[in-house]
Structure formats: structure tokens, C-alpha cells
Amino acid sequence: MIGHIYYIFGLLIILSIISIIANFNKFYSIEEWHNKFKKVTGKYPEKKEFRNSEEYNLKTGISILSYIEFTWLLLGILTSSWYMFITLFIYIMTVSSIIKPIRFNIIGKVVSLHLVLVRFITYLFLVINHFHLHIDILSIVVKSLHL
Numbered sequence: 001m002i003g004h005i006y007y008i009f010g011l012l013i014i015l016s017i018i019s020i021i022a023n024f025n026k027f028y029s030i031e032e033w034h035n036k037f038k039k040v041t042g043k044y045p046e047k048k049e050f051r052n053s054e055e056y057n058l059k060t061g062i063s064i065l066s067y068i069e070f071t072w073l074l075l076g077i078l079t080s081s082w083y084m085f086i087t088l089f090i091y092i093m094t095v096s097s098i099i100k101p102i103r104f105n106i107i108g109k110v111v112s113l114h115l116v117l118v119r120f121i122t123y124l125f126l127v128i129n130h131f132h133l134h135i136d137i138l139s140i141v142v143k144s145l146h147l
Helices: 002-022 024-041 053-078 082-102 106-133 137-145
Strands: none
Touching (some): 002 024, 002 106, 082 106
């Protein structure tokens, strides 16, 4: 029962990631502007310094959803699919730290979209696996390593 509640929150996170994918260029340009503003002024922009209120609302919404997703990801370590969550967390952190210097050029944009798609596919698989497939991925991986 608790697992069902946990993965229902996962469905909400999947819906938010679909929104990010659908509006990726807009979110990416807001993030790029935010980063440049901080680099030039040395401080985070306030609400009145955004180009319009829609961009401020999008940036605030994405920040809140990022915190919720991060919390959900960390709580995933307590589930039976802990190895998937740890692997995804390590992958995201590794790739994010590698692309940090080139984050706002075409390669960085492609890799950022790649990370969003990896998160979407992984979360979708975890939710479907919990509610329907019930595949024990860890045993499959262990068996394949002991050839």
C-alpha cells in the first residue's frame, strides 16, 4: 500500500517531466538566462528582474518540482528498486558534473535533453514495473554477471 502511494507520486513526477520535455527550449533558455544573470551580477535574480512574470513562474515551478523529484529519488533508495535509484542518481550526478563547463552550448543542450529523457524512461519503467510487470531486475542483472 505504501509502495502504491509512493509510485503514484512517481506518476506526478512523470507528468512534470513530460511538461519539461514539451517545453524544453523555453525551460532551457530561462535556465541559461538565469545562469548568465547570476554570473554577471553575482546574485540570483529577483521577481522584478525576470523578463516577464511567466518566466519567473516557470523558473519557480521547475525549482520546486526539482526539489520534489530529488526527494522522491532519495526515498526510492528505501524501495525494492533501490539499485535502480542509486544507479540513476550516480549517472545523473556524473553526467551533470561532466557537462557543467559546456552546459549552455549545443552539446550541453543535447546532453541536458538526454538526461531528461533518461529520467523519464527510467521513472516510467519503475512505475510500470511496480504496478504491472513485477520484474526482479536485480536478479536478472546478477544472473547475467555470473555467466
